[in-house]
Amino acid sequence: MNQRQSSERQLVAVIGRGVVPTDEPFIYADDLGLTRGDGCFDATVVFASTARGGASDSSDSADGPGAQGTHEREVLHLDRHIDRLGRSASALQLNGPEPREWADLVAAALASRHAPTVESMLKLVLERGREDHDGGPVGYLTVTPLPDSSFAERRGIAVASMSGGRTADAFADAPWLLGGVKTIAYATNLAAKREAQSRGAADALFVSTDGYALEAPTAALIVRLGDELVTTPTGPTGVLASITAATLFEAAQAEGLTCTHRLMRMEEVHDSDGAWLVSSVRGIAPVQRLDDREVAFDDAWHQRITALAGFPPP
Incomplete structure (x- = not known):
């Protein structure tokens, strides 16, 4: 403790x-x-x-x-x-x-x-x-x-990608699958985090069977491509509508940044100008390593993203 x-x-x-x-x-x-x-x-x-x-x-x-x-x-x-x-x-x-x-x-x-x-x-x-x-x-x-680990993750984490076991549109026209619903049945999410930890990472990133980055078990994915911020769309993907991502995008757009909801291939995430896992409890966690590759990190942008999301400086 x-x-x-x-x-x-x-x-x-x-x-x-x-x-x-x-x-x-x-x-x-x-x-x-x-x-x-x-x-x-x-x-x-x-x-x-x-x-x-x-x-x-x-x-x-x-x-x-x-x-x-x-x-x-x-x-x-x-x-x-x-x-x-x-x-x-x-x-x-x-x-x-x-x-x-x-x-x-x-x-x-x-x-x-x-x-x-x-x-x-x-x-x-x-x-x-x-x-x-x-x-x-x-x-x-x-x-x-x-716990102390939550504060440490706001300074950077390693992430392991793994199959989410579904295509990127698996939840289209299937409301009984409860896509985007925050149920208390989190056994799969926790199993994914344990698998990531067994690979030496702090968290997981689910990838669709057709090659698109989706979300983490308990966080949304934000990717920076120049002055554009991108996150995974909801709806057919089954991805939870992230409140942190939404409020971050609202503040970023007010500053003139371009914010987009679209599917991203894993290579695009690897080659981005920065990536974060964001949630309302963890805060803004910069992805410093994704699988066996380093991810670009800019401290000024990290500070900016953190502030736009309403969190104190890391």
């Missing part, structure tokens, strides 16, 4: 109950989220006030945008993550809490004296609930201090 986690404990809060003791059970053994992976989640970072120097217009604080306080915490793009959770729930035909209920639970959790004061991961989870039971879905959240 690292130093951050040794002094700061995870916090748990449940819809309809509020903050609960971390070691208090609230999920039954027959919950379909546990037994079938039938549920969805979303996650983002909670900045400590010292990490960003106060609230900003692009984030929500525990007491509302612009609030001030000794233990002020900022949740990055909370509304967007709640909205995406709602879309995932709709795809699963789950009748979950209203957005306001999630926002209120987050506010209560971060206002708790037990909330971590360091940079943390906020995870919102919605599970189907008990099998053959009328209790309905279970919604809860956790706030967990980030």
Whole structure:
């Protein structure tokens, strides 16, 4: 256990109950989220006030945008993550809490004296609930201090490419495959990360069977080609609509950069002017090595991309 986690404990809060003791059970053994992976989640970072120097217009604080306080915490793009959770729930035909209920639970959790004061991961989870039971879905959240590895990855990672086992358009006209839905069934994603680690890399990059770069198990791919930023399109690819990539592109376009959603061959990624794996928890991780090849890295561009995405300097 690292130093951050040794002094700061995870916090748990449940819809309809509020903050609960971390070691208090609230999920039954027959919950379909546990037994079938039938549920969805979303996650983002909670900045400590010292990490960003106060609230900003692009984030929500525990007491509302612009609030001030000794233990002020900022949740990055909370509304967007709640909205995406709602879309995932709709795809699963789950009748979950209203957005306001999630926002209120987050506010209560971060206002708790037990909330971590360091940079943390906020995870919102919605599970189907008990099998053959009328209790309905279970919604809860956790706030967990980030491990040291998350901060190290913002300075650079090695990535191993591997087959995603599908063509780049495998999810076209097949909504039952749940492409782009952030389900809690992440066994394949975690297996890919373990495979990457066995190859001496920190993370994986899925490649379609027809040769296109897709996404990482828990992050989107951003590639720089001169003054153009490119990311994988969603829809038929089944790639998750990345909130970090979307907000980064919005800020980049406001600065006059060209931002494109299109498929990229692996050779294009290898020969790019820079590549990043981006997510709302990890932040902006520059790819320094992809398989057995070095990837171009420009520190000025890395600083710029990080700032455009709303993260503190690495």
